[in-house]
Amino acid sequence: MSAQELLAVTRKEEIPFQVLLASLSRSRATAYRALKPIVLTETDSQKCSRAAHPRALSPAEVAEVAKVLNSEKFVDKAPQAIFNVLLDQGVFICSVRTMYRILDAQGAVAERRQVARSRSFRAPELLATGPNQVWSWDISKLRAHSKWTYFYLYVVMDIFSRKIVGWAVYLQETGTLAEAVISKAAKEEKIKPGQLTIHSDRGGPMRSKTLSELFSDLSISKSFSRPHVSNDNPFSESMFKTIKYMPTFPDRFGTVQEARNFMSKFVKWYNEEHRHSGLEYYTPDDIHTGSHVEKKRNRDSVLAEAYLRNPIRFVNGTPSASLAPEAVWINKPKMEEQAKTC
Incomplete structure (x- = not known):
């Protein structure tokens, strides 16, 4: 247009x-x-045209330099090498930079070696406006009883409600074990075909054939972070930080069962009791089940009663409780932000 x-x-x-x-x-x-x-x-065009710089090569000199650079002797050599070979022969035709400019004007400057080209990856853009639309999952190491020994914590969470919908602690990090965790979570949450997108980083288990087959069977869309960009999976990263910064989180776990017992208590507390700042201090279960709507009405009622008792204390009128987010993004498009600020 x-x-x-x-x-x-x-x-x-x-x-x-x-x-x-x-x-x-x-x-x-x-x-x-x-x-x-x-x-x-x-007249304007004549004013805009520039006179040739006194240090510039004349067209005849440019043609002569191009002839030397493209000669059979120098055609496969770099300008820096040509420059120094000519100096050794007692010849100066122009600077190295000028050689590059002349070659560039002819379209003769390019990488001719067989070098690996880095793939460009587009940032994933995922939007959730309700529970069980987008899940994020990852695996984190838990230090075990001895040095260089680890247990592996698998956590699957809903990015809209922040609820942990699946978790497990295993002795290994494999796609088969990941498939078991996600399959169980999908069954418990009654996920329908085409309903869900699952986001993760690009680790081996995440891209395993076993997991890809599960996603295909359940018609689940898969999304991956860009390589080496941890910010593309912020919810899982934040979850692991919350777990490991708990006052009761031990420096090491003696057994895998000990790690499982810890996580069982943590998940129950996190889903049912934790007042999440990103959810306006509702619990993940509140958002996941929709009970936060009734709780907001109750909060509003309490605030309204407080206002009626002492209206002078509320300079902005009747207060109301904060609303929980209606949309949650992974990498919100910049266009949305631009339109919002205009």
């Missing part, structure tokens, strides 16, 4: 032009330039 067409839309719908551009991720400068193009007269 051209800038003129966008302008017509803003007039018809009464939308500010800048807001429309932001929602479409269009550059304001480009749009305004298209609306008022600069027309150069012949």
Whole structure:
């Protein structure tokens, strides 16, 4: 859609032009330039043309340098090498940088070696507006009884409610064990085909064939973090930090059963009692079951009664309890933020 067409839309719908551009991720400068193009007269063009710099090579000299660079003797050599070979022969034709500029103008500057190219990965963008739409899962090491010995903690959580929907502690880190944890969680939460997206990092168990087959069987969409970007899986990272910063979390676990006993108590406390700051101090179970709606009404009722008893203490009128988030993102698109600020 051209800038003129966008302008017509803003007039018809009464939308500010800048807001429309932001929602479409269009550059304001480009749009305004298209609306008022600069027309150069012949005199203006003459003023804009620059005289050749006194240190610049003449066209004849440029042609001579290009001939040397493309000669059979130097065609496969780097400009720096050519420059020094010519110096050893008592010849100076131009600087190394000028050689590069001449070659670049001819499209002759490129990487010719067979080198590995890094793949570019797009940041995952996931939105949850209710429970059991997006899960995040990961595996973390728990230090065991002796040095360099670990137990492996598997945790699956719902990013909307922050509820831990599945967990286990094993002696190994494998895709088969991960499949068992996620399969059990999906069964307990009664996940329907096409309902769920599961996000994780790119570890071996996460990309295992066993887990991929489970996702295919249950019609679960899978999402992965970008390589070496821990911020792409923030909910799992935050969960493990919460676990390991608990006052009762031991430095080491003597047995795998000891680790399981600890996690069993933690999960019950976290899901049913923990007042989560990101949930406006409702518990994960409150959000997951929807009981936070009734609890908000109760909070509002208590605040309203407090206001009626002492209205002078509430300078902004009748207070109300905070609402729990209606949407939770992993990597919220920047376009949304731009439209919000306009």
